[in-house]
Amino acid sequence: MSMQLSVLTDNLPYLLWGAYPEGELGGAALTVLLSLGSALASAVLGLALGIGLSLTRGLPNLLLTAGIGFFRAIPVLMLIFWTYFLLPIVFHINVPGVFSVMCALSLIGGAYLAHSVHAGISGIPAGQWAAGMSLGMTHFAVLRHIVLPQALQMMLPSFVNQWVTLIKDSSLAYIVGVGELSFVAAQVNSRVMIYPAEIFMFIGLIYFALCTGLAWCADRIGACFNTRYDGQLRQAH
Incomplete structure (x- = not known):
């Protein structure tokens, strides 16, 4: 058992943060940064697009719906390839793989969250407006101070589900050579050539801890938000 666990202890720093500080950041630390950046960007994008869906009518709404549907229909892997190889051609700059992956995850995550935001806003009775x-x-002002505070309570589970998906989809970054958690785990497994079960079970535990921790934090934030909002309602009455 000690020999089986030694493959983890011997490679633990590399699995957690890659070659940093001597080299580039990688492993679980890079997965966290990728997921955090993509989650924040997708939340802002989803909120903006969802509000746009709720407030626009006619042709603008149709074009917005079509654009969101386009990104929802594209596989994450394909969009990562597009951003990694197309952005340098369009902007004539060398785009880092980390940025390409974060851009792809943010666009797809924002497209999914847009419909959650739209549904949350639509769920508020017209009498509130x-x-x-x-x-x-x-x-x-009505949207900001009355509608969104109520709608966010309904949106939160959808946001958490999408962010959990982003954490897992960050593993696709390996396809463009980004050294996130799954990438370094595959490197360790190729170098050691034994005990793959121990390595990838440990990686699974890290993903489980990240996703569970995110859900726990969201529950705490939601509880605080509900308490604060209920207190404001009691003061208003």
Whole structure:
């Protein structure tokens, strides 16, 4: 058993943060950074696109829906290839693989979250809008101060589910040579040539810890948000 565990202890620093500080950051640390950056970017993009879906009508809404549907229909792996090879051609710059992967994950994640935001806003009764407008508030003021605080409570589970998916999809970064967790695990397994079960079971535990930790943090944030919002309602009454 000690020999089987030694493959983990001997390679633990490389699995956790790659060759850093002597080389590039990698392993679990890079997976966390990839997931965090993609989650934040997809949340901002999804919120903007979802609000656009809710407020636009006619041709603009049709074009926006078509664009979002396009990114929802593209496999993540294909979009990573496109961003990695197409962006240098379009902008004539050398785009790092990490940025290409983060861009692809953000676009697809934002497209999925856009419909969650749209559904959350649509779930607020029309009377909420009318009440805010009757107080002299602008359309955007009603959206910001009345509609979104309520809609975010309904959106949170969808956001968490999409962010968990982003953590797992970050493993596709290996295809363009980004040294995230799955990539370095494959390197260790190829170098050691024994005990693949121990290596990849450990990697699975890290992914499980990241996804579970994200869900736990989201639950705590949601509970705090609900408590704060309920307190504001009691003060208003």
